[in-house]
Amino acid sequence: MKFLCLDCDAAMGFAERQLPGDGTMAAVFTCPGCGREVAMLTNPMETRFVASMGVEIGGRTVPLQPFEQTRTGLDRAREDAFEEPAAAPESATGSAPPAGAAARPAAPRRGGVSWSDDARARLERVPRFVRGMVKRIYTEYAQEQNIGTITVEVMDRARSDLGLEGM
Amino acid sequence: MSRDAGVTPRAIRSYADVAAPDRSDLAGQIGEQQRLLAQRLTGVGAVVAVVSGKGGVGKSAVTANLAVSLAARGAVVGAVDADLNGPCLGRMLGLPRTPLEDRADGVGPAIAPSGVRAISTELLQEEAAPVRWKGPASDRFVWQGVAEASVLREFLADVVWGELDYLLVDVPPGTDKIGRFLDLVPRPHQVLLVTIPSAAAEAVVARSATFLAEAGVEVVGVVRNMVGYAPSDGGPSMPLFSSETEARPGTATGFEVWTDIPFAPRLGRLTDGGRPPGATLDGAVGEAFGALADRVERGPGGRAEDAA
Numbered sequence: 001m002k003f004l005c006l007d008c009d010a011a012m013g014f015a016e017r018q019l020p021g022d023g024t025m026a027a028v029f030t031c032p033g034c035g036r037e038v039a040m041l042t043n044p045m046e047t048r049f050v051a052s053m054g055v056e057i058g059g060r061t062v063p064l065q066p067f068e069q070t071r072t073g074l075d076r077a078r079e080d081a082f083e084e085p086a087a088a089p090e091s092a093t094g095s096a097p098p099a100g101a102a103a104r105p106a107a108p109r110r111g112g113v114s115w116s117d118d119a120r121a122r123l124e125r126v127p128r129f130v131r132g133m134v135k136r137i138y139t140e141y142a143q144e145q146n147i148g149t150i151t152v153e154v155m156d157r158a159r160s161d162l163g164l165e166g167m
Numbered sequence: 168m169s170r171d172a173g174v175t176p177r178a179i180r181s182y183a184d185v186a187a188p189d190r191s192d193l194a195g196q197i198g199e200q201q202r203l204l205a206q207r208l209t210g211v212g213a214v215v216a217v218v219s220g221k222g223g224v225g226k227s228a229v230t231a232n233l234a235v236s237l238a239a240r241g242a243v244v245g246a247v248d249a250d251l252n253g254p255c256l257g258r259m260l261g262l263p264r265t266p267l268e269d270r271a272d273g274v275g276p277a278i279a280p281s282g283v284r285a286i287s288t289e290l291l292q293e294e295a296a297p298v299r300w301k302g303p304a305s306d307r308f309v310w311q312g313v314a315e316a317s318v319l320r321e322f323l324a325d326v327v328w329g330e331l332d333y334l335l336v337d338v339p340p341g342t343d344k345i346g347r348f349l350d351l352v353p354r355p356h357q358v359l360l361v362t363i364p365s366a367a368a369e370a371v372v373a374r375s376a377t378f379l380a381e382a383g384v385e386v387v388g389v390v391r392n393m394v395g396y397a398p399s400d401g402g403p404s405m406p407l408f409s410s411e412t413e414a415r416p417g418t419a420t421g422f423e424v425w426t427d428i429p430f431a432p433r434l435g436r437l438t439d440g441g442r443p444p445g446a447t448l449d450g451a452v453g454e455a456f457g458a459l460a461d462r463v464e465r466g467p468g469g470r471a472e473d474a475a
Contacts, residue, residue: 001191002182009180011187023303045306052302052314055196064200066273066325069317074288076296082269129291132269 001057003040008033014058017163023047027057061162062140065133077129085132113142116151137164204324204351207273211245212332213356213468216348217390220375221368222340225392226361228438229428229459230337231259233359235281236445236460242332242470245276247322248287249348250339251315252298257287261441264290273327281443284331286322316347323351332470333463342378349382356468357386359459360420363393364408369419376420386467388425390459397429397451404429404451425462428455 003012012029015037019025023044030037040057042050050057054069071077115123126134141158142150158164208214217230230246238244248256260279267290268275276284288298300307300314328334336355338348349355358379362372379387395404407430431452437444446457464471 001193002185002187002189004180004185006177006179011185013187014190044303045309048302048306049310049313052310052317053193053197054200054317054320055191055193057191057193059190059192060196064203066270067321069314070291070321073300073302073314073318074291075299075301076293077291078264078293080266081291082274083266085269136271 003029005031218338219361221371231443232445245334246285254289257289373419387422393430394427397431426459
């Protein structure tokens, strides 16, 4: 998918994506020549169709997560289908995956990350079916940003930076 | 058309003409998904798809009993219930409903009493909940198929299978579902085409056979299920459908028949109860699963392939 500025005959660049939470999406593209901006607005069906492919307009902001489509899409999921995510920070491995293990692009590991009480309380409110995935996303964001403690402010910033809807 | 005659439309460069990289790179993102799937399957000796095209022929029961038959021989076996909307493989394998391990590199499979590692939507939903996907209901027909294909991909790629000798995939009815699976795994090592000796079923299965042949799938073994009724008292087997179709040595599929499995109430009872006996069942049914396991073991990717 490309957007072409007809006046400049130049490919417009992806600028930002917004998910307002009503199932729709806005993706903004900018012309590098004249600076003109256009927003592509998709309705809930179009947004869901693209999301169903496990892809993101503008490129992925976080690595593909295990069972991402299953967790975010399955209705009436069992609350206890997955183990409770470990309380301790996930440890760094950095080693090559064993045969049969899918090597996922991982954020740089720069030591452990702790959670403030209010951030932990907010995480606890996330349905358990997706909580492990959500926790990993915030943890990797904090590690990427060299943040030692995840607070609710960090969570808000991550949601904004990563374009996460409903996390 | 409102364009005036004689006016030349302006030239707009095509997607291919615009050299600037596409930051969304949706094709690249799909390619990454495929890479992760292929990498996960490098630890699998043989992917064995159990298909039919026809519903109600016993694919899941065949899958469950073949899985335990192979596991009983010491093989490390995984099983995917690709029937997302009508899952029953988990129940048949006797999978526990304990929480699945949730790791950064994937989801731990459920482990059956037989040692078979498996995944199914049964494990992820409330009891008796219909399988539905979140999204705009009025347009569900547009996006649901894509969503289900992604979930099947995740079942294959995101489960931490470890090293497996065999990964069995129980594919739901419909030739389109066979196609969906082959889009993800274009070259399964072996495909088992399950049919029953009914003219109606064989007509549908023949379509699936054509589909497989046209897709270039090379190794297809026909499994004829419910061939004759094997009474629990050990009495003589009787036709369950018609003498004519049951006596037919082959099928309209054009592929070789690998085994004939008689219908046996005890097999059904045990399998429904989560204790599939496979090759350990006394009599013709156990022998049939033993023969099927032999063929799979000697087939491409099988542990005894070199001995074939």
